[in-house]
Amino acid sequence: MTNAGKVYLVGAGPGHPDLLTIRAAELLKTADVIVYDRLIQDEVLTLCKPTAEKIFMGKPLGKHASRQDEIHYLLVRKAREGKTVVRLKGGDPFLFGRGGEEAEYLAEHGIPFEVVPGVSSCLSAPLSAGIAVTHRDRASSVAIVTGHNADGNDDRLDWCALSKVDTLVVLMGVHNVAHIAQHLMAAGRSADTPAAAVQRAFWPGESVISATLGTIADEVRRAHVEAPATLVIGEVVSLRQKLKGYQQHIGQIFPQAVAPATLVDTSIPVVPLPELIAAGEPGLDALNLEEEICVIPIPCEKETLQ
């Protein structure tokens, strides 16, 4: 390996560019290559230097069987070309973002890397809805889980243990909200427990559904809530009623709305993995892939934050 560059696994935070870390903004200004996901706003990408190569590697639902392998390969290839690469990921790179796998792959291939933390949706989505995940009088414990596998045999969560945690924050759970609620109520959590779904936090069209554990699945279905959305379950959700008329945040003062269609840049060709393997590209290892749901949000009428 000669002239190896470096890869920065960078958390982009919840969306708004003002919520990037200073380190993330500095790296965006100087990187040669930006490899980014779907949950990255155009305003964040405008911080990149004009000559930077911007490569979209988002994963439309059901169409990314080899996408993660392609990302791994791309990061190694660009670094070996001597480039400074920013791998930009929504929220924090090490929370349900497959950043750990990307770091492993880079280490296995001798590529120097740095991980830059970001503001995760697990805290910022509740926050944007006026929900403090802990509260002196109401919650001393928080658990952050994925709801992605809550409907199947692959579910590794201990719902009995989780039902005893004061505040439960569920990412990637909006499609399984009925299963999640059932698991928790079957484990003894009261159906009256306040619950909320926060959709598109810090994005234009942010909205919040407030309900109870017993009704949240119906309310989410009725309002057509789609990913990205974060579920919050626990007494702290009721705090929202007190705060919501007064809380304002940066996500509500966008200069202009970003239409969902503009979130995907399909203009950049991506070489499919089988072709790379056929071409005998080095550094391309077989990996165990785990599906991850992420779809383009559909704006709908709910309690929309203005």
Ligand SMILES: C[S@@+](CC[C@H](N)C(=O)[O-])C[C@H]1O[C@@H](n2cnc3c(N)ncnc32)[C@H](O)[C@@H]1O
């Ligand atoms: C693959 S996980 C990535 C999480 C990310 N690494 C983080 O730290 O926020 C994607 C999930 O994060 C949550 N999420 C991400 N952005 C969100 C947003 N703007 N509003 C609400 N939830 C969001 C949703 O649950 C979504 O399905």
